[in-house]
Structures are given as C-alpha cells and as structure tokens.
Amino acid sequence: MLIVAGSLYVDPAERGAYLASCVETIQQARSAPGCVDFAISGDPVEPGRINVYERWESDERLLAFRGSGPPEAQVAAIRGAEVHKYRISAVEAP
Numbered sequence: 001m002l003i004v005a006g007s008l009y010v011d012p013a014e015r016g017a018y019l020a021s022c023v024e025t026i027q028q029a030r031s032a033p034g035c036v037d038f039a040i041s042g043d044p045v046e047p048g049r050i051n052v053y054e055r056w057e058s059d060e061r062l063l064a065f066r067g068s069g070p071p072e073a074q075v076a077a078i079r080g081a082e083v084h085k086y087r088i089s090a091v092e093a094p
Contacts, residue, residue, distance in 0.1 A: 001036070001091070002062055004054040006083030012047035018077050019050065025070070029054070034061020052083055 010018050022040045029038035036055040043049035056062040062085075 001088040002054075002056045002059065003086040003088060004052065004056070004062070004083060005086065006052055006081065007043070008050040008052060008078050008083065009048050009080040010050060010077050011079065014077055015042055015048060015050065018074065021071075021074055029065060032061070032065045034058055035065065048079070 019040065019042055026038055026040055029035050034057040036057060037053065038055075039051075039053045041051050043051055054062075056065075
C-alpha cells in the first residue's frame with residue numbers, strides 16, 4: 001500500500017481555477033485500477049495551499065495511472081510543492 005500526500009502551493013487568486021482543472025483527474029484516478037482513494041482540496045487556512053492525498057495498492061498501479069504526469073498548465077501554476085510517497089506496512093484503527 002502506498003500513500004502520496006503533501007501540499008502544492010499556487011497563487012491564492014488562481015487556486016479555485018487550479019482545483020477546477022483537477023476535477024477530471026480526480027474522477028479518473030478514483031476509477032483507476034488500484035486506486036483506493038484520491039483527493040485534491042483547498043486548505044481552509046492557507047489561501048494558496050492545496051492538499052494532496054492519494055492511496056494506491058501498488059507502485060505499478062500508481063505509475064500506470066500517472067503516465068506522463070499532469071498537464072503543462074497545472075505544472076506551470078505550481079509555485080512550490082512538498083509531496084512525498086509513503087510505503088505502508090500495516091493499517092490500524094486510530
């Protein structure tokens with residue numbers, strides 16, 4: 001099991017447009033084989049921050065979905081990013 005999580009930073013004035021451009025990607029990811037969960041959302045405290053959370057069954061499934069990556073317009077809008085991949089060995093109730 002893999003978790004990809006972190007934050008993207010965009011111009012606060014452009015965050016709504018950026019998130020709107022992600023809707024199709026979110027829908028595609030959630031229906032992709034091996035995707036357990038996928039969310040991209042605006043942070044309620046920081047106006048330019050976007051929170052990313054993905055959970056995948058395997059590296060192979062993640063890479064198959066990623067393909068060539070996000071569209072150039074989305075990449076160009078990102079001013080900074082702190083996103084990491086975590087390998088999960090066990091799952092427990094909180």
